[in-house]
Amino acid sequence: MSNPDSVKYYDLHTTGLGYLNRVREVTPKEGKPFLAVSIAALRGSVDDVRYTHVECRVSGQQAQKLMRQLKPAVEGRLKVLVGFTLSDLFAEPFTFKSGDKAGETGVSLKARLLRISWAKVDGQPFYTEQAA
Secondary structure (H helix, E strand, C coil), rough: CCHHHCCCCCCCCCEEEEEEEEEECCCCCCCCCCEEEEEEEECEEEEEEEEEEEEEECHHHHHHHHHHHHHHHHHHCCCEEEEEEEEEEEEEECCCCCCCCCCCCCEEEEEEEEEEEEEEEEEEEEEHHHCC
């Protein structure tokens, strides 16, 4: 059995900004419930913005607290833009169950949301890490 103090990890961190969607509690069939959020991360030219959607398990304590505070704004369909740090981004294949793509294979990006550096709700400052 290995010594837990000797366990080492390789970290893959991704930073960016994006819009929050679907803040929710997930209760798996096995394991503990967890907080999740979908992020539409912005990429590309500001003149031709593109979005990369990432399904996130909210891991960091600060991020969990903020997601709970921002959930009513997201549910109220306000635009919630955040600066974020993700960890351990990976792709997971799935099969579309219905719609035009039923039966086709898709790919879902997943990660752990570690930290929120700032948040704006409908363009108004809501949180900044330095002020916290």
